[in-house]
Amino acid sequence: MKTAFAAASLAALLTAPMTVADAFAEPAEYEFDKNHTTIRASWVHLGFSRQALHFTDYEGVLLLDFEEPENSTVDVTFTLPEGLWAGANQERFIAHLNSDDFFLTAEYPQARFVATAFETEDGQTGTMTGDLTIRGITNPVTLEVELNKRAPHPFSEVPTAGFSARGTVLRSDWNMGYAAPAVSDEVEIYIETELSLVTDEDGAEGADE
Template sequence: MRLARPRIRPLAILAAPILVIAAVPVIAQNSGPPGAPDRARVAAGTYAADPGHTMVVWEVDHFGFSKYSGIFGDVTGTLAIDPANLAAARLDVTIPVAKVTTASAGLTAHLLRAGKDGGKPDFFGAAPADAKFVSTKIVLDDDGDEAKVTGNLTLNGVTKPVTLDVDFHGAGTNPYNKKATVGFQAEGKIKRSDFGITFGIPAVSDEVELEIHAAFEKQ
């Protein structure tokens, strides 16, 4: 008795390589991300901020009803770092205030609106200067993966010292451009009145909470 040979359908033949290709990114994902919180992965040198993956998130209290936040993106600048002497690291970044964005087109426009009849704008105005942060002091914790970074923040034409609580997020090689990359996250608080931005206080809080996510690529 002859056994019937199984029929191989054309669609099954086409589907097989597609399934294999589709599985490749899944396998890559299962091997873990390219970066890890391992100080041994940090190479000494000068790094440039990755504008597409560096942002400053700000948050204020609105009328005591809710928190409201916005983002400064496209951050540029440099980080000079040596894992053998982390306290000597130097950070110099520029934040384009004119590119501020919020979840509301109307509020974003208000932030960048010119002053009425040539007067002082409520917030940043129509052509705000870039903000800048330059570190002046770094104090590490005992493990070396957290630090208090103090620097001079220039915003709205005013320069004031600001201290950020910074956590080392990870380091490794970017799989796309093959550059050594380090990443950090930081938190801090400022009073906007210190920088001459007083509109709406106290209904809209004077205190501004900052949450920063930053990636730097070795040059």
């Protein structure tokens, strides 16, 4: 199950015109608006349904350069034991995910995604490739990324960028192939995120609504 998610992370990618161009013209520090960020992995269960897992505990170093994406830094760490959520009444399932069959969080309580390359031709869509480490195993992951909007936030005036990202991984690449192929080895990654420019002003992190 992959968290490259990274999320979110994604942002470092793209170039797009904006009225407050100076705020986006060079590498700058951004942070996740966690009220408006979702990082989700989805798979097929026995052919009957598609199930999902959300990653809720993460922190990132997001230094974004929208003019020269290759100068950006995206480095996201996920804390897993308490940061896995699959809905109400799923305690048994979450315990299984933390076991040796999957994330083995007793030995590897964190996963990490570090971006290594960004590509875009139109400044609106592109790819972000990075190294995803789970259970001490590192594999490359590529996410398709789309810049949804880049503008001052209407509630705070803080420069904000919103992204969607999608990718596919094989969980067996991280020694998490339990019950495959009955439960699909292929896992789809979905990321929706809003990133806010970090400023020194009080209360300027991003909107709460």
